[in-house]
Amino acid sequence: MTLIPISDAITLLVSNAPIYTNQLGGDGGWTSYIGLFSMALFFVMIFYGQRIQSRMMIRDVESSLHKLRFIKDEGRKTAIETLKEAGKPTVDISSRVDRCLDYFTIGPQSMDPAGIVAKLDHILEVRDQRLLDEVRLMAPQCDDVQLHNMENTLEAAMALTYLYKVVRHYYIQGKKTMSLYVIMQLQMVLPLVMKEAEAFSAALTAFSFGQPIGDSVGPLIAGKLMHGYEAHKVYKDCVVATVPFEGRTALVMKAEGPGGNVGKPGDAIEAVIEENEGKIAMLVMIDAGLKLEGETVGDIAEGVGSAIGGPGVDAFKIEEKLVKYKIPINAVIIKEDIGDAVAPMRKEIHDAADKAIERVRELVLERTKEGDTILIFGVGNSIGIGQ
């Protein structure tokens, strides 16, 4: 007997099917059982197909949920360890940290939207202050820089806890109702949620060690421009330095570092514009911008408008002032992924800082005259970036 290849065996099977059916016992042989089994499977799939699909999706979500819980618990552990290490508390802070992780903020009522920005600003300010006070209580030995880093660490742990709880909520709801649509929605967004969770997990390490993150590229650029010149504090955790720049006077601003801090860019820009009685030839905002898939990390793009994230309070304040004094606004952004924005700064983003400065230089030379006063703001978290 000689060996024949599988492809030949299949050809032989197809061309001589009736002969083999007879050889294997005809209609009553195992081929009939396969037919019967296929029919049964077909009917099972008609009635239970969706249920089977739901179960498979639930298992998929479950494995992600396990991973999410692991990341969340690691976050909690890191937060507690960092607070204990830097703050040297005299009592056990675990329960206090747990209380903070469940901390929530209720947005202002928007039925009558007039004045909502001021209300939101107030609520956010109270929230930040409350969190800072909590950290101060838990870590009494911390200096100001460490205090801000601890606050950021706690915020990252809070974000992870929230993500985990939301995913768990929909997972249990889906399991209870066995609704394909509830489970499907959760399964569809899960890759994005996991990406965000992994980014926050990386952020925890960066915050606890005081390392610059992707979002710190704005302050890094501003820091490079203002370094060597005297910087003084303006409104709430922001600094400004007067720098001679290509025959112009540049007022370079950033959040005060090296502690984890974004400052209040809206109020700070408002204050500086008012201080200069609106005589600002141009405002340049430099920030990290979200890249689209296919774009390269560290690419630089130019545009107009206030390049600033967050709930919109700062952008609103800046725009109000710009409209009042008719100040043109330009933006330079450094492209990065959502995961890179909160994770420790990548080399590509770090290297992009010098290229961005060149773009700002070109922008200033093309759009302003010698002797003008310009305002440059490096937006972002100043963690790990001095001035």
Next chain:
Amino acid sequence: MTQSNQQQSSANKISLYLMFIVLIVLGLSIVTLFSAVYAYYILDEAIVAGFLIIIGAFALTLSGVVLYQTRRNAATLKNDAPKMMTIIECKNCGTKTTREFQRGDFVFKELDVCQKCSEQKQMITGVYKEIKETGKIYAI
């Protein structure tokens, strides 16, 4: 046992359950392949052997893929801190060195006097992490 270890073990329980199923499929696929050899040489049934080889090979590949994916998922569960680097520069002589990040490092932090020129203090000019792109690149 710490809480994180408990979490890790609960995550591992899932993969153990999966591993059990995969091992059963793996065992069955090997049996199928042996049956194929038996059918071909002993029973002289080339077609049945062909069938069994296809089923066995398919099951073997499938269990291999699932096993590989499970191992990959388990690997991503580890929370590894990236290696951070600090760039130190002397503005006077231009000496540039790179070392591993140390707690307390930040950009624009002044360090000791430069050992090369002994004139100016060295300064940290950058802190970054170096990572290699591991994902698929879609060149469109």
